[in-house]
Amino acid sequence: MSLWEIIRRLYPYVLPYRRLVISTLLLTLVGSLAAQVNPFVLRYTVDTVQKLLDTNQGLSQGIPMLLWVSGLLLGKEIINTFIQFGQKFYGEKIRISVSSTLSQDAIHKILSYQLGFYSDSGNQTGKLQTRIDRGVESLMKLVQNFFIDILPLFANAVVALVVMYAANVYVGLVATFILPIYFWISYRQADKLNGTRRALRGLREQKSQGLVNLIDSAVVIKSFVREDYEEQKQNGLQQQLQEAQLETRKTNFVYDGLKTFVEQVGVVLIIILTAYLVLSGQMTIGAIMFHILLFNNVSAPIRQLHRIYDEMNEALTYSEGFFDILDAQDAKEKTGTLPADHVRGTFDICNVDFTYPSGTQALHDVCLTIEEGKTTALVGLSGAGKSTILNLLCKFYEPDHGKMLLDGQPLADYDTHALRQRIGLVLQKNHIFKGSIEENIRYGVMDATFEQIQAAARQAYLHDQILELPKGYQSDAQQLSGGQQQRIAIARLFLKNPPIIFLDEPTASLDAIATEQIKNSLDAIKQGRTVVIISHSLAQIVDSDCIYVMKQGRMVESGTHDQLYDLRGTYREIFDASARSLNIEKLAKAMVDDGDEVEDTAG
Protein backbone atom coordinates (compact mmCIF):
# COMPACT_ATOMS: atom_id res chain seq x y z
CA MET A 1 0.00 0.00 0.00
CA SER A 2 1.44 3.38 -1.00
CA LEU A 3 1.44 6.50 1.16
CA TRP A 4 -0.90 8.17 -1.30
CA GLU A 5 -3.31 5.24 -1.01
CA ILE A 6 -3.25 5.53 2.80
CA ILE A 7 -3.97 9.27 2.62
CA ARG A 8 -6.85 8.58 0.24
CA ARG A 9 -8.25 5.94 2.63
CA LEU A 10 -7.86 8.15 5.69
CA TYR A 11 -9.42 11.19 4.00
CA PRO A 12 -13.08 10.25 4.74
CA TYR A 13 -12.18 9.59 8.36
CA VAL A 14 -10.45 12.98 8.78
CA LEU A 15 -13.07 14.92 6.78
CA PRO A 16 -15.56 15.33 9.67
CA TYR A 17 -12.78 17.13 11.59
CA ARG A 18 -11.91 19.59 8.81
CA ARG A 19 -12.35 22.63 11.07
CA LEU A 20 -9.84 21.19 13.50
CA VAL A 21 -7.51 20.41 10.60
CA ILE A 22 -7.72 24.00 9.27
CA SER A 23 -7.11 25.42 12.76
CA THR A 24 -4.07 23.15 13.14
CA LEU A 25 -2.72 24.21 9.73
CA LEU A 26 -3.10 27.90 10.60
CA LEU A 27 -1.34 27.40 13.92
CA THR A 28 1.42 25.54 12.07
CA LEU A 29 1.93 28.47 9.71
CA VAL A 30 2.11 30.99 12.56
CA GLY A 31 4.40 28.62 14.50
CA SER A 32 6.83 28.25 11.58
CA LEU A 33 7.06 32.04 11.21
CA ALA A 34 7.60 32.43 14.96
CA ALA A 35 10.39 29.80 14.81
CA GLN A 36 12.46 32.16 12.58
CA VAL A 37 12.43 34.96 15.16
CA ASN A 38 15.39 33.54 17.11
CA PRO A 39 17.96 33.67 14.27
CA PHE A 40 16.99 37.27 13.45
CA VAL A 41 17.11 38.38 17.09
CA LEU A 42 20.46 36.66 17.64
CA ARG A 43 21.98 38.22 14.54
CA TYR A 44 20.73 41.64 15.63
CA THR A 45 22.07 41.11 19.19
CA VAL A 46 25.51 39.91 18.08
CA ASP A 47 25.87 42.73 15.55
CA THR A 48 24.70 45.38 18.04
CA VAL A 49 27.04 44.07 20.77
CA GLN A 50 29.86 44.06 18.23
CA LYS A 51 29.06 47.67 17.26
CA LEU A 52 28.98 48.75 20.93
CA LEU A 53 32.35 47.08 21.49
CA ASP A 54 33.81 48.66 18.33
CA THR A 55 32.67 52.11 19.48
CA ASN A 56 33.88 51.50 23.08
CA GLN A 57 30.39 52.02 24.51
CA GLY A 58 29.67 50.47 27.90
CA LEU A 59 27.07 48.31 29.52
CA SER A 60 24.72 51.25 30.13
CA GLN A 61 24.13 51.64 26.35
CA GLY A 62 23.76 47.86 25.93
CA ILE A 63 21.19 47.30 28.69
CA PRO A 64 18.16 48.87 26.92
CA MET A 65 18.95 46.75 23.86
CA LEU A 66 19.25 43.59 26.01
CA LEU A 67 15.96 44.38 27.82
CA TRP A 68 14.26 44.91 24.49
CA VAL A 69 15.64 41.66 23.07
CA SER A 70 14.76 39.70 26.23
CA GLY A 71 11.19 41.07 26.13
CA LEU A 72 10.87 40.13 22.48
CA LEU A 73 12.19 36.56 22.99
CA LEU A 74 10.00 36.09 26.09
CA GLY A 75 6.90 37.36 24.25
CA LYS A 76 7.64 35.09 21.33
CA GLU A 77 8.09 32.08 23.65
CA ILE A 78 4.76 32.84 25.39
CA ILE A 79 2.98 32.99 22.02
CA ASN A 80 4.85 29.85 20.93
CA THR A 81 3.69 27.97 24.02
CA PHE A 82 0.07 28.68 23.12
CA ILE A 83 0.68 27.79 19.47
CA GLN A 84 2.34 24.49 20.38
CA PHE A 85 -0.36 23.62 22.87
CA GLY A 86 -3.09 24.31 20.28
CA GLN A 87 -1.21 22.41 17.59
CA LYS A 88 -0.58 19.36 19.78
CA PHE A 89 -4.01 19.39 21.37
CA TYR A 90 -5.90 19.69 18.07
CA GLY A 91 -3.55 17.14 16.47
CA GLU A 92 -4.24 14.71 19.34
CA LYS A 93 -7.97 15.39 19.15
CA ILE A 94 -7.96 14.51 15.45
CA ARG A 95 -5.86 11.40 16.14
CA ILE A 96 -8.02 10.10 18.99
CA SER A 97 -11.30 10.76 17.15
CA VAL A 98 -10.09 9.17 13.91
CA SER A 99 -8.66 6.20 15.81
CA SER A 100 -11.94 5.41 17.56
CA THR A 101 -13.90 5.72 14.28
CA LEU A 102 -11.42 3.35 12.57
CA SER A 103 -11.64 0.76 15.37
CA GLN A 104 -15.42 0.97 15.44
CA ASP A 105 -15.53 0.60 11.66
CA ALA A 106 -13.38 -2.55 11.88
CA ILE A 107 -15.70 -4.05 14.52
CA HIS A 108 -18.76 -3.14 12.44
CA LYS A 109 -17.25 -4.75 9.34
CA ILE A 110 -16.10 -7.91 11.12
CA LEU A 111 -19.56 -8.46 12.59
CA SER A 112 -21.09 -8.17 9.14
CA TYR A 113 -18.87 -10.87 7.61
CA GLN A 114 -19.70 -14.51 6.95
CA LEU A 115 -18.40 -17.23 9.25
CA GLY A 116 -15.91 -18.23 6.55
CA PHE A 117 -14.03 -14.98 7.18
CA TYR A 118 -13.23 -16.01 10.77
CA SER A 119 -11.97 -19.46 9.86
CA ASP A 120 -9.64 -18.07 7.19
CA SER A 121 -6.06 -18.76 8.28
CA GLY A 122 -5.17 -15.06 8.18
CA ASN A 123 -8.05 -14.09 10.45
CA GLN A 124 -7.76 -16.45 13.37
CA THR A 125 -8.44 -14.77 16.73
CA GLY A 126 -4.92 -13.67 17.66
CA LYS A 127 -3.94 -12.66 14.13
CA LEU A 128 -7.08 -10.62 13.55
CA GLN A 129 -6.57 -8.82 16.83
CA THR A 130 -2.93 -8.01 16.03
CA ARG A 131 -3.92 -6.78 12.57
CA ILE A 132 -6.55 -4.43 13.97
CA ASP A 133 -4.52 -3.19 16.95
CA ARG A 134 -1.30 -2.66 15.00
CA GLY A 135 -3.14 -1.25 11.98
CA VAL A 136 -5.05 1.38 13.97
CA GLU A 137 -2.01 2.15 16.12
CA SER A 138 0.33 2.70 13.18
CA LEU A 139 -2.22 4.66 11.17
CA MET A 140 -2.78 6.90 14.16
CA LYS A 141 0.95 7.41 14.55
CA LEU A 142 0.89 8.58 10.96
CA VAL A 143 -1.91 11.09 11.62
CA GLN A 144 -0.18 12.22 14.80
CA ASN A 145 3.15 12.50 13.02
CA PHE A 146 1.59 14.50 10.27
CA PHE A 147 -0.04 17.10 12.50
CA ILE A 148 2.43 17.19 15.38
CA ASP A 149 5.79 16.44 13.73
CA ILE A 150 5.85 16.43 9.95
CA LEU A 151 3.75 19.48 9.26
CA PRO A 152 5.30 21.91 11.81
CA LEU A 153 8.86 20.70 11.22
CA PHE A 154 8.65 20.83 7.45
CA ALA A 155 6.85 24.18 7.49
CA ASN A 156 9.70 25.50 9.67
CA ALA A 157 12.26 23.99 7.33
CA VAL A 158 10.74 25.52 4.20
CA VAL A 159 10.42 28.99 5.78
CA ALA A 160 14.00 28.72 7.14
CA LEU A 161 15.31 27.71 3.71
CA VAL A 162 13.56 30.67 2.04
CA VAL A 163 15.10 33.00 4.65
CA MET A 164 18.54 31.44 4.03
CA TYR A 165 18.23 32.06 0.27
CA ALA A 166 17.07 35.61 0.98
CA ALA A 167 20.11 36.17 3.21
CA ASN A 168 22.62 34.64 0.82
CA VAL A 169 22.10 32.42 -2.21
CA TYR A 170 25.29 30.37 -1.59
CA VAL A 171 24.32 29.57 1.99
CA GLY A 172 20.88 28.53 0.75
CA LEU A 173 22.54 26.36 -1.91
CA VAL A 174 24.71 24.53 0.68
CA ALA A 175 21.58 23.67 2.67
CA THR A 176 19.77 22.58 -0.49
CA PHE A 177 22.75 20.44 -1.52
CA ILE A 178 22.76 18.55 1.79
CA LEU A 179 19.02 17.80 1.77
CA PRO A 180 18.82 15.37 -1.21
CA ILE A 181 21.77 13.33 0.13
CA TYR A 182 20.00 13.07 3.44
CA PHE A 183 16.72 12.12 1.80
CA TRP A 184 18.44 9.52 -0.35
CA ILE A 185 20.08 7.84 2.68
CA SER A 186 16.70 7.84 4.49
CA TYR A 187 15.05 6.34 1.41
CA ARG A 188 17.67 3.56 1.23
CA GLN A 189 17.17 2.91 4.94
CA ALA A 190 13.39 2.67 4.53
CA ASP A 191 13.78 0.37 1.55
CA LYS A 192 16.09 -1.94 3.47
CA LEU A 193 13.76 -2.03 6.46
CA ASN A 194 10.64 -2.79 4.45
CA GLY A 195 11.32 -6.53 4.01
CA THR A 196 12.34 -7.06 7.65
CA ARG A 197 9.23 -5.21 8.80
CA ARG A 198 6.94 -7.52 6.87
CA ALA A 199 8.71 -10.54 8.36
CA LEU A 200 8.40 -8.95 11.81
CA ARG A 201 4.69 -8.41 11.29
CA GLY A 202 4.14 -12.07 10.35
CA LEU A 203 6.15 -13.27 13.34
CA ARG A 204 4.32 -10.96 15.76
CA GLU A 205 0.95 -12.21 14.51
CA GLN A 206 2.09 -15.83 14.89
CA LYS A 207 3.35 -15.11 18.37
CA SER A 208 0.17 -13.49 19.62
CA GLN A 209 -1.90 -16.26 18.07
CA GLY A 210 0.42 -18.81 19.68
CA LEU A 211 -0.19 -17.20 23.06
CA VAL A 212 -3.97 -17.25 22.60
CA ASN A 213 -3.73 -20.94 21.66
CA LEU A 214 -1.55 -21.68 24.69
CA ILE A 215 -4.17 -20.25 27.03
CA ASP A 216 -6.99 -22.06 25.25
CA SER A 217 -5.18 -25.41 25.37
CA ALA A 218 -3.79 -25.12 28.90
CA VAL A 219 -5.68 -28.18 30.18
CA VAL A 220 -4.52 -30.44 27.32
CA ILE A 221 -0.93 -29.20 27.57
CA LYS A 222 -0.82 -29.87 31.29
CA SER A 223 -2.58 -33.23 31.17
CA PHE A 224 -0.11 -34.49 28.53
CA VAL A 225 2.81 -32.76 30.30
CA ARG A 226 3.76 -30.96 27.08
CA GLU A 227 4.93 -27.73 28.73
CA ASP A 228 8.51 -28.18 27.47
CA TYR A 229 7.37 -28.97 23.94
CA GLU A 230 5.11 -25.90 23.80
CA GLU A 231 7.83 -23.74 25.33
CA GLN A 232 10.28 -24.88 22.67
CA LYS A 233 7.79 -24.05 19.93
CA GLN A 234 7.35 -20.54 21.34
CA ASN A 235 11.08 -20.26 21.85
CA GLY A 236 11.75 -20.97 18.17
CA LEU A 237 9.37 -18.19 17.21
CA GLN A 238 10.90 -15.87 19.78
CA GLN A 239 14.38 -16.56 18.34
CA GLN A 240 13.24 -15.64 14.83
CA LEU A 241 11.55 -12.52 16.19
CA GLN A 242 14.71 -11.58 18.06
CA GLU A 243 16.86 -12.00 14.93
CA ALA A 244 14.47 -9.91 12.83
CA GLN A 245 14.39 -7.18 15.51
CA LEU A 246 18.18 -7.14 15.78
CA GLU A 247 18.51 -6.91 12.00
CA THR A 248 16.16 -3.91 12.01
CA ARG A 249 18.14 -2.22 14.77
CA LYS A 250 21.48 -2.89 13.01
CA THR A 251 20.22 -1.33 9.78
CA ASN A 252 18.93 1.67 11.72
CA PHE A 253 22.23 2.23 13.54
CA VAL A 254 24.28 2.11 10.32
CA TYR A 255 22.05 4.53 8.42
CA ASP A 256 21.51 6.85 11.42
CA GLY A 257 25.29 7.18 11.77
CA LEU A 258 25.58 8.07 8.08
CA LYS A 259 22.86 10.71 8.38
CA THR A 260 24.41 12.36 11.42
CA PHE A 261 27.73 12.53 9.53
CA VAL A 262 26.08 14.20 6.50
CA GLU A 263 24.29 16.70 8.74
CA GLN A 264 27.53 17.65 10.47
CA VAL A 265 29.21 18.11 7.09
CA GLY A 266 26.41 20.59 6.31
CA VAL A 267 27.00 22.51 9.56
CA VAL A 268 30.77 22.71 8.91
CA LEU A 269 30.21 23.89 5.31
CA ILE A 270 27.81 26.62 6.50
CA ILE A 271 30.28 27.79 9.17
CA ILE A 272 33.20 27.89 6.69
CA LEU A 273 31.17 29.68 4.03
CA THR A 274 29.68 32.24 6.44
CA ALA A 275 33.06 32.84 8.12
CA TYR A 276 34.53 33.51 4.64
CA LEU A 277 31.70 35.97 3.85
CA VAL A 278 32.20 37.73 7.21
CA LEU A 279 35.97 37.92 6.80
CA SER A 280 35.61 39.28 3.27
CA GLY A 281 33.31 41.98 4.62
CA GLN A 282 30.19 40.80 2.82
CA MET A 283 28.39 40.03 6.05
CA THR A 284 28.40 41.05 9.67
CA ILE A 285 29.59 38.62 12.37
CA GLY A 286 25.98 38.04 13.50
CA ALA A 287 25.43 36.14 10.26
CA ILE A 288 27.40 33.13 11.60
CA MET A 289 24.85 32.55 14.40
CA PHE A 290 22.05 33.53 12.04
CA HIS A 291 22.94 30.88 9.46
CA ILE A 292 23.69 28.14 11.96
CA LEU A 293 20.29 28.63 13.61
CA LEU A 294 18.54 28.72 10.23
CA PHE A 295 20.34 25.54 9.16
CA ASN A 296 19.28 24.07 12.46
CA ASN A 297 15.66 24.81 11.51
CA VAL A 298 16.19 23.22 8.10
CA SER A 299 17.88 20.12 9.49
CA ALA A 300 15.47 19.62 12.42
CA PRO A 301 12.94 17.70 10.33
CA ILE A 302 15.83 15.86 8.67
CA ARG A 303 16.99 14.66 12.05
CA GLN A 304 13.46 13.36 12.67
CA LEU A 305 13.19 11.98 9.17
CA HIS A 306 14.33 8.44 10.02
CA ARG A 307 11.77 8.22 12.84
CA ILE A 308 9.04 9.66 10.63
CA TYR A 309 10.09 7.29 7.83
CA ASP A 310 10.16 4.44 10.31
CA GLU A 311 6.67 5.11 11.52
CA MET A 312 5.45 5.81 8.03
CA ASN A 313 6.78 2.45 6.89
CA GLU A 314 5.20 0.78 9.85
CA ALA A 315 1.91 2.42 8.84
CA LEU A 316 2.43 1.26 5.24
CA THR A 317 3.04 -2.30 6.36
CA TYR A 318 0.35 -2.63 9.01
CA SER A 319 -2.33 -0.51 7.36
CA GLU A 320 -2.34 -2.96 4.45
CA GLY A 321 -3.49 -5.78 6.75
CA PHE A 322 -5.96 -3.45 8.47
CA PHE A 323 -7.57 -2.13 5.30
CA ASP A 324 -7.75 -5.71 3.98
CA ILE A 325 -10.14 -6.36 6.87
CA LEU A 326 -12.24 -3.30 6.01
CA ASP A 327 -12.20 -4.23 2.32
CA ALA A 328 -13.21 -7.87 2.64
CA GLN A 329 -16.39 -7.15 0.66
CA ASP A 330 -16.58 -10.74 -0.58
CA ALA A 331 -16.84 -11.88 3.02
CA LYS A 332 -19.86 -9.67 3.67
CA GLU A 333 -22.94 -11.62 4.60
CA LYS A 334 -25.44 -11.60 1.79
CA THR A 335 -29.04 -10.81 2.45
CA GLY A 336 -32.22 -10.73 0.41
CA THR A 337 -35.26 -8.57 0.92
CA LEU A 338 -37.93 -11.21 1.35
CA PRO A 339 -39.52 -10.82 4.80
CA ALA A 340 -39.18 -13.92 6.94
CA ASP A 341 -41.78 -12.97 9.57
CA HIS A 342 -44.19 -15.68 8.55
CA VAL A 343 -41.90 -18.48 7.36
CA ARG A 344 -43.19 -21.88 8.36
CA GLY A 345 -40.05 -23.90 7.82
CA THR A 346 -40.42 -26.16 4.79
CA PHE A 347 -36.88 -26.48 3.45
CA ASP A 348 -36.18 -28.08 0.09
CA ILE A 349 -32.55 -28.81 -0.56
CA CYS A 350 -31.69 -30.11 -3.99
CA ASN A 351 -28.34 -31.19 -5.49
CA VAL A 352 -26.36 -29.05 -3.08
CA ASP A 353 -22.57 -29.07 -3.14
CA PHE A 354 -20.64 -27.11 -0.55
CA THR A 355 -16.94 -26.45 0.00
CA TYR A 356 -15.54 -24.62 3.06
CA PRO A 357 -13.20 -21.68 2.36
CA SER A 358 -10.34 -23.96 3.49
CA GLY A 359 -11.03 -26.14 0.43
CA THR A 360 -12.73 -29.10 2.20
CA GLN A 361 -15.74 -30.20 0.20
CA ALA A 362 -18.22 -31.12 2.94
CA LEU A 363 -21.37 -31.77 0.87
CA HIS A 364 -21.76 -33.62 -2.42
CA ASP A 365 -25.01 -33.46 -4.34
CA VAL A 366 -27.15 -33.43 -1.21
CA CYS A 367 -30.96 -33.52 -1.45
CA LEU A 368 -33.41 -33.46 1.46
CA THR A 369 -36.75 -32.06 2.47
CA ILE A 370 -37.53 -30.69 5.91
CA GLU A 371 -41.26 -30.47 6.48
CA GLU A 372 -42.84 -27.71 8.52
CA GLY A 373 -44.12 -28.67 11.92
CA LYS A 374 -42.26 -31.99 11.85
CA THR A 375 -39.06 -33.31 13.38
CA THR A 376 -36.33 -34.26 10.95
CA ALA A 377 -33.20 -36.00 12.17
CA LEU A 378 -29.74 -36.04 10.57
CA VAL A 379 -27.65 -39.08 11.37
CA GLY A 380 -24.17 -40.08 10.29
CA LEU A 381 -20.65 -40.68 11.45
CA SER A 382 -18.39 -37.80 12.51
CA GLY A 383 -17.48 -35.55 9.64
CA ALA A 384 -20.40 -36.75 7.49
CA GLY A 385 -21.59 -33.15 6.95
CA LYS A 386 -24.58 -32.92 9.31
CA SER A 387 -23.57 -29.65 11.02
CA THR A 388 -22.65 -28.25 7.62
CA ILE A 389 -26.28 -28.62 6.54
CA LEU A 390 -27.38 -26.56 9.55
CA ASN A 391 -24.73 -23.97 8.66
CA LEU A 392 -26.26 -23.63 5.21
CA LEU A 393 -29.84 -23.52 6.53
CA CYS A 394 -28.86 -20.64 8.86
CA LYS A 395 -27.21 -18.90 5.85
CA PHE A 396 -23.85 -18.89 7.65
CA TYR A 397 -22.42 -20.07 4.33
CA GLU A 398 -23.69 -20.21 0.77
CA PRO A 399 -23.74 -23.45 -1.26
CA ASP A 400 -21.43 -23.83 -4.29
CA HIS A 401 -24.23 -25.30 -6.39
CA GLY A 402 -27.76 -26.51 -6.01
CA LYS A 403 -31.11 -25.22 -4.88
CA MET A 404 -32.12 -24.30 -1.36
CA LEU A 405 -35.75 -23.27 -0.91
CA LEU A 406 -37.64 -22.18 2.17
CA ASP A 407 -41.42 -22.23 1.84
CA GLY A 408 -40.94 -22.40 -1.91
CA GLN A 409 -38.72 -19.29 -2.15
CA PRO A 410 -34.93 -19.30 -2.60
CA LEU A 411 -33.32 -19.18 0.84
CA ALA A 412 -30.88 -16.58 -0.47
CA ASP A 413 -33.78 -14.18 -1.15
CA TYR A 414 -34.77 -13.94 2.52
CA ASP A 415 -33.67 -11.12 4.76
CA THR A 416 -30.87 -12.92 6.64
CA HIS A 417 -31.39 -11.22 10.02
CA ALA A 418 -35.17 -11.66 9.92
CA LEU A 419 -34.71 -15.33 9.03
CA ARG A 420 -32.33 -15.91 11.93
CA GLN A 421 -34.83 -14.28 14.28
CA ARG A 422 -37.15 -17.18 13.38
CA ILE A 423 -34.52 -19.87 14.04
CA GLY A 424 -33.33 -21.22 17.38
CA LEU A 425 -29.95 -22.94 17.30
CA VAL A 426 -28.52 -25.07 20.10
CA LEU A 427 -25.09 -26.52 19.49
CA GLN A 428 -23.00 -29.21 21.10
CA LYS A 429 -20.72 -26.57 22.56
CA ASN A 430 -22.38 -23.22 23.07
CA HIS A 431 -20.64 -19.98 23.67
CA ILE A 432 -21.11 -18.46 27.08
CA PHE A 433 -20.35 -14.75 27.20
CA LYS A 434 -18.45 -13.10 29.99
CA GLY A 435 -21.15 -11.92 32.37
CA SER A 436 -23.90 -13.13 34.67
CA ILE A 437 -26.25 -16.06 34.13
CA GLU A 438 -29.11 -13.59 33.71
CA GLU A 439 -27.26 -11.67 30.97
CA ASN A 440 -26.41 -14.91 29.19
CA ILE A 441 -30.00 -16.17 29.12
CA ARG A 442 -31.25 -12.69 28.17
CA TYR A 443 -29.21 -13.02 24.96
CA GLY A 444 -32.24 -14.95 23.65
CA VAL A 445 -34.50 -11.88 23.96
CA MET A 446 -32.72 -8.70 25.00
CA ASP A 447 -35.79 -7.01 26.52
CA ALA A 448 -37.12 -10.05 28.40
CA THR A 449 -38.35 -9.51 31.95
CA PHE A 450 -36.62 -11.28 34.83
CA GLU A 451 -39.73 -13.46 35.24
CA GLN A 452 -39.46 -14.60 31.61
CA ILE A 453 -35.78 -15.40 32.15
CA GLN A 454 -36.63 -17.45 35.23
CA ALA A 455 -39.38 -19.29 33.33
CA ALA A 456 -36.89 -20.19 30.55
CA ALA A 457 -34.36 -21.40 33.14
CA ARG A 458 -37.09 -23.54 34.74
CA GLN A 459 -37.90 -25.14 31.36
CA ALA A 460 -34.19 -25.89 30.92
CA TYR A 461 -34.10 -27.44 34.41
CA LEU A 462 -31.53 -24.89 35.52
CA HIS A 463 -33.54 -22.64 37.85
CA ASP A 464 -33.08 -24.71 41.03
CA GLN A 465 -29.35 -25.08 40.44
CA ILE A 466 -29.00 -21.33 39.89
CA LEU A 467 -30.77 -20.59 43.17
CA GLU A 468 -28.20 -22.74 45.00
CA LEU A 469 -25.35 -20.51 43.76
CA PRO A 470 -24.22 -17.75 46.19
CA LYS A 471 -25.09 -14.97 43.75
CA GLY A 472 -28.02 -16.73 42.06
CA TYR A 473 -28.77 -15.31 38.60
CA GLN A 474 -25.93 -12.81 39.02
CA SER A 475 -23.27 -15.57 39.23
CA ASP A 476 -20.52 -15.64 36.59
CA ALA A 477 -21.90 -17.84 33.80
CA GLN A 478 -18.43 -18.88 32.62
CA GLN A 479 -17.83 -20.60 35.97
CA LEU A 480 -20.69 -23.04 35.36
CA SER A 481 -20.09 -26.69 34.45
CA GLY A 482 -20.27 -27.84 30.81
CA GLY A 483 -23.72 -29.33 31.35
CA GLN A 484 -25.02 -26.20 33.07
CA GLN A 485 -23.67 -24.04 30.24
CA GLN A 486 -25.48 -26.30 27.78
CA ARG A 487 -28.69 -25.67 29.69
CA ILE A 488 -28.10 -21.91 29.47
CA ALA A 489 -28.12 -22.33 25.69
CA ILE A 490 -31.33 -24.33 25.93
CA ALA A 491 -32.87 -21.66 28.21
CA ARG A 492 -31.94 -19.06 25.57
CA LEU A 493 -33.84 -21.16 23.03
CA PHE A 494 -36.91 -21.40 25.27
CA LEU A 495 -36.80 -17.64 25.81
CA LYS A 496 -36.45 -16.93 22.09
CA ASN A 497 -39.31 -19.34 21.37
CA PRO A 498 -38.70 -19.57 17.59
CA PRO A 499 -40.88 -21.49 15.14
CA ILE A 500 -37.85 -23.27 13.62
CA ILE A 501 -35.43 -25.14 15.87
CA PHE A 502 -32.05 -26.61 14.96
CA LEU A 503 -30.49 -28.87 17.57
CA ASP A 504 -26.93 -30.07 17.04
CA GLU A 505 -26.22 -32.62 19.78
CA PRO A 506 -28.22 -30.55 22.28
CA THR A 507 -27.72 -32.93 25.18
CA ALA A 508 -24.13 -33.93 24.46
CA SER A 509 -22.68 -32.65 27.74
CA LEU A 510 -25.57 -33.51 30.02
CA ASP A 511 -25.81 -36.28 32.58
CA ALA A 512 -28.43 -39.02 32.10
CA ILE A 513 -31.03 -37.39 34.36
CA ALA A 514 -30.57 -33.95 32.81
CA THR A 515 -30.72 -35.54 29.33
CA GLU A 516 -34.07 -37.06 30.15
CA GLN A 517 -35.38 -33.80 31.64
CA ILE A 518 -34.21 -31.75 28.69
CA LYS A 519 -35.55 -34.32 26.25
CA ASN A 520 -38.95 -33.94 27.86
CA SER A 521 -38.75 -30.12 27.69
CA LEU A 522 -37.60 -30.23 24.09
CA ASP A 523 -40.35 -32.73 23.22
CA ALA A 524 -42.83 -30.21 24.63
CA ILE A 525 -41.38 -27.25 22.69
CA LYS A 526 -41.11 -29.32 19.50
CA GLN A 527 -44.89 -29.50 19.17
CA GLY A 528 -46.08 -27.66 16.07
CA ARG A 529 -42.56 -26.41 15.21
CA THR A 530 -40.10 -27.34 12.52
CA VAL A 531 -37.23 -29.15 14.19
CA VAL A 532 -33.99 -30.48 12.78
CA ILE A 533 -32.02 -32.56 15.22
CA ILE A 534 -28.53 -34.01 14.94
CA SER A 535 -27.58 -36.58 17.51
CA HIS A 536 -25.25 -39.54 17.89
CA SER A 537 -27.59 -40.80 20.57
CA LEU A 538 -30.20 -42.75 18.63
CA ALA A 539 -32.60 -42.49 21.56
CA GLN A 540 -32.92 -38.79 20.67
CA ILE A 541 -33.93 -39.43 17.10
CA VAL A 542 -35.80 -42.75 16.83
CA ASP A 543 -39.19 -41.08 17.10
CA SER A 544 -38.41 -38.37 14.50
CA ASP A 545 -40.85 -38.01 11.61
CA CYS A 546 -38.07 -38.46 9.09
CA ILE A 547 -34.45 -39.50 9.45
CA TYR A 548 -31.77 -38.66 6.87
CA VAL A 549 -28.56 -40.67 6.95
CA MET A 550 -25.33 -39.07 5.73
CA LYS A 551 -22.02 -40.61 4.81
CA GLN A 552 -18.93 -38.68 3.72
CA GLY A 553 -20.89 -35.62 2.64
CA ARG A 554 -23.57 -37.57 0.77
CA MET A 555 -27.16 -38.36 1.69
CA VAL A 556 -27.40 -42.14 1.56
CA GLU A 557 -30.71 -43.14 3.16
CA SER A 558 -33.91 -41.60 4.42
CA GLY A 559 -37.13 -42.73 6.06
CA THR A 560 -38.58 -43.45 9.49
CA HIS A 561 -36.68 -45.45 12.09
CA ASP A 562 -38.57 -48.64 11.27
CA GLN A 563 -38.04 -48.27 7.53
CA LEU A 564 -34.33 -47.58 7.94
CA TYR A 565 -33.88 -50.37 10.47
CA ASP A 566 -35.37 -52.86 8.04
CA LEU A 567 -33.25 -51.52 5.19
CA ARG A 568 -30.14 -53.00 6.85
CA GLY A 569 -27.95 -50.26 5.44
CA THR A 570 -25.80 -47.50 7.00
CA TYR A 571 -28.47 -46.57 9.56
CA ARG A 572 -28.71 -50.17 10.75
CA GLU A 573 -24.91 -50.35 10.96
CA ILE A 574 -24.83 -47.22 13.15
CA PHE A 575 -27.78 -48.46 15.19
CA ASP A 576 -26.18 -51.87 15.87
CA ALA A 577 -22.84 -50.29 16.75
CA SER A 578 -24.62 -47.90 19.16
CA ALA A 579 -26.46 -50.77 20.77
CA ARG A 580 -23.21 -52.69 21.20
CA SER A 581 -21.39 -49.67 22.62
CA LEU A 582 -24.21 -49.16 25.11
CA ASN A 583 -23.98 -52.87 26.04
CA ILE A 584 -27.70 -52.91 25.46
CA GLU A 585 -28.04 -56.69 26.02
CA LYS A 586 -26.68 -56.41 29.55
CA LEU A 587 -28.79 -53.32 30.25
CA ALA A 588 -31.89 -55.06 28.92
CA LYS A 589 -31.11 -58.16 31.00
CA ALA A 590 -30.70 -56.00 34.10
CA MET A 591 -34.04 -54.36 33.41
CA VAL A 592 -35.71 -57.75 32.78
CA ASP A 593 -34.20 -59.18 36.02
CA ASP A 594 -35.39 -56.11 37.88
CA GLY A 595 -38.85 -56.63 36.39
CA ASP A 596 -38.84 -60.29 37.54
CA GLU A 597 -37.90 -59.24 41.06
CA VAL A 598 -40.68 -56.73 41.13
CA GLU A 599 -43.11 -59.40 39.89
CA ASP A 600 -41.79 -61.91 42.51
CA THR A 601 -42.27 -59.42 45.32
CA ALA A 602 -45.69 -58.57 44.02
CA GLY A 603 -46.52 -62.30 43.73
Ligand SMILES: Nc1ncnc2c1ncn2[C@@H]1O[C@H](COP(=O)(O)OP(=O)(O)OP(=O)(O)O)[C@@H](O)[C@H]1O
Ligand atom coordinates in the same frame (compact mmCIF):
# COMPACT_ATOMS: atom_id res chain seq x y z
N1 LIG B 1 -15.29 -24.35 9.52
C1 LIG B 1 -14.82 -25.35 8.77
N2 LIG B 1 -13.82 -25.12 7.90
C2 LIG B 1 -13.35 -26.11 7.13
N3 LIG B 1 -13.80 -27.37 7.13
C3 LIG B 1 -14.81 -27.66 7.97
C4 LIG B 1 -15.37 -26.68 8.83
N4 LIG B 1 -16.35 -27.26 9.55
C5 LIG B 1 -16.39 -28.56 9.14
N5 LIG B 1 -15.48 -28.81 8.21
C6 LIG B 1 -15.24 -30.07 7.50
O1 LIG B 1 -16.44 -30.43 6.82
C7 LIG B 1 -16.69 -31.81 6.96
C8 LIG B 1 -18.09 -32.01 7.57
O2 LIG B 1 -18.08 -31.48 8.88
P1 LIG B 1 -19.39 -31.40 9.77
O3 LIG B 1 -19.05 -30.61 10.98
O4 LIG B 1 -20.52 -30.93 8.94
O5 LIG B 1 -19.61 -32.95 10.15
P2 LIG B 1 -20.63 -33.58 11.16
O6 LIG B 1 -21.31 -34.66 10.41
O7 LIG B 1 -21.49 -32.55 11.78
O8 LIG B 1 -19.62 -34.19 12.23
P3 LIG B 1 -19.79 -34.37 13.83
O9 LIG B 1 -20.82 -35.42 14.02
O10 LIG B 1 -18.44 -34.82 14.25
O11 LIG B 1 -20.19 -33.04 14.39
C9 LIG B 1 -15.58 -32.39 7.80
O12 LIG B 1 -14.65 -32.98 6.93
C10 LIG B 1 -14.96 -31.19 8.49
O13 LIG B 1 -13.58 -31.37 8.62
